[in-house]
Amino acid sequence: MELHELELQNFRQFQDDTIEFAHGGENGVTVVHGANGSGKTTLLNAFTWLFYESVDFDTRPNRLITEGVVADADTGEQFTVSVRLEFAHEGSEYVAQREAIYEKRSNTDFDGELLDMNLTVEENAGSGWEGRGNPANTLDQIIPERLSNLFFFDGEDIEELAGLDNQDRIQESIQNIMGLTILERATRHLDAVAGRFEDEVEENASDELSALIDEKREMEEAVDSLERDKSDTKRSKERIEGEIGDIEQKLERLDESAALQERRGEYEAERERLEEQVEEINNALRADLNDKGFVPLAMPLIQDTAEDLDQMRKDGVIPSDLNNSYIESLLSAEQCICGRPLEPGTEHYEQIEALMGEAIADGVEQNAIRIIGHLNQVGELDSQFHESVEDLISRRKNLHDEIADQNERIDEITSELQEMEQTTESGESIQDLEAQRKSKKEEVSEHENELGRIQERIEQTEEEIESIKQEIDDQRDEREEALVAKRRQRAAELVQEELEVAFEDLKGKVRRLSNQKIEETFGSIASKDLSAEVTEEFKLKISQNVGGNQIEVDKSTGERQIASLAFVGSLVDIARDRYESESDSEYFTGGIYPLVMDSPFGALDKSHRRMVSRVIPTLANQVVVFATDSQWEGPVAEEMMPKVGKQYWLDFDSGEAEGAYPRTRIEAEPATAGGD
């Protein structure tokens, strides 16, 4: 998608204004300069109103129409609010326009009443303009609404992407931008299809089969409900953990508790590190059991066998010069090794034949020697197992002792804090905060137990479902219609399972690709020892390298904003790569997207601003940035100016003079007075 021109009529403070966007070539950046309150966020809302009929205004959220226009009009007069956008997408030109008709109802009515709303989208794919039958759907396919806050975003809340509770948004973004929703939708549809075939089976089934199907469905519903409980509990747990984080921050801000809280944080981090080491040792013990655990158990067996084989050696059975197949070859050739003929029935033939019983079968000797050949290795592995386990267990014991020490230190600090009386500005004492923290910690642990119980019930029920499915498959007495429906249901389920696997694989692939890009982008902006990644749980995590270990750190607003920008940029970049690549990938079509950003530098200090400005123009082919003069001046302007193709200034008149109303004009030249 490439933005060309935005035209606003009577939209909030914009009465009749137009912006042409820079596009194509090296100068794809359009900058709109404006003071706070001059209408930058309104411009962002113009996009979302046009695309999704959705706006988010801090002041007078219900007023869409220009105040002055309604105020100056007579009761009963009608007005049109309109946003019109010209853009190009995948080889077609588009004109999208949303119009709303308002009527002034009384002398004191400054908002107008909405009478009618109309959205049109016209497309020119090269053979002339044609209206699209379902305009809202067309726009949603070009930039899905769920994705809109990635492309039209407010810098002030972009850092939330790196906050809690945003796995869903990140996961959705990854799916959407790669067109993976097609797969998700397909699996949902297949689920419905399998359900319909199951209905058919049930209609034609015996009472017994029908009862089994009912039972299975009840259990599936129970699993769905348990899954919902699980995700509610998880969310609630994360919310409480967030609250604990807030309490700890308050404790860090109070003089009396600051040092203690900081130390407690360090001890807790150390405890976590020690616990991770314990888990590493447990894994090493598991590996020892897997690789060598059978050896000590097998020692008596191997010794018995070795002694028997040794006896065979003493008895001269092995090594043996003769074996049955050699004797057989002599008998069938009817010639003895000494050259005499061997005729069946003769005494000599029988003498040679009798040797077969004494000789050993083919392969026995080789296998016996093979066993002997491994005896030294077996003995060594037996010793290694015991030595390694002894060492691991002793190291684990030391770690447990260290953990106990840390717990004691943490408890001591907790007791000290529980007796402190300094209060926050809002009147909470350290004692109160500690008490709250303690009870919230207990809540977290209850939630963890509850999650464990829910998971256990889910697994149990799933096992029961599997066994009922088996019983359903084993029913043989139903009619032909039921059999056919059952086969179709199974086919739908199989395809669904396959697609789910493909979906998970692709999602993981995009996550990994995204991480590569995030690493490049974040690495070039943030401090050297910080790194950002999307985890397997689709959390945007910022880690710090401490002595070779990656430790998750609390993010400052600036870092969160950079991580979020790096993430959005990575997606736009991957989508663009995919779109431009010639590889014929089935679901992974990608696309070209612009980025429209309101105040992306707001929360950053100067050095970060410079680095973000360097990166932003590389994130997308086309970038539209709204900024105040103070955000723009200095490093941002220096870095971005070479990429800027168009600039506009919002000339805001607050309408304080008599008979005047707030109004903003979009000018191609700087306004006389700028600033924040």
Add this chain to the structure above:
Amino acid sequence: MNFIKYKKSDLYDRVVDEYDIFENSYDFMVFLAALGYREDEVDREGFEGSDDDGTRGQIGVDNFFANDLYRVVATSIAFQDTGEHKALVDVELQAEKLTQYAAGGLRVAEREFGTTAGDPTDAMVNYVQNLDESPGGGYQGTLGDIVQSFNDELLEGEAEDKSP
């Protein structure tokens, strides 16, 4: 690949899937077979499990024979159980005997670790670590002597072959 049927229980799922102690079911099966032989517990009837109660598993025979030491265990079990030389070469017999002793070992394992709540890693490690005999030394001495005797004889054979 040839497959063998074997008797399984929830313990297989716990140690392989849930707690990742063993990488594969066949790794646990060899462990169990060694345990079954040591404790003289063998199941010659129900060793293939049953589809009716969900205790039947299936494993590719190649999995055992691709690992040299697993092969030593399977061969030794078949040889000790039958006392026949042919058990040293008969792969089908070895697979069957391994399965019978693994089913016996499973009974022992159920008694020893099956009732442990949570992760059975420690219970299994302790069991193996505290086996009756002193670890390493005794066996290593005996096994080393046997290896030496074989070496001497084979070298002697080679020396004789080379003599004019």
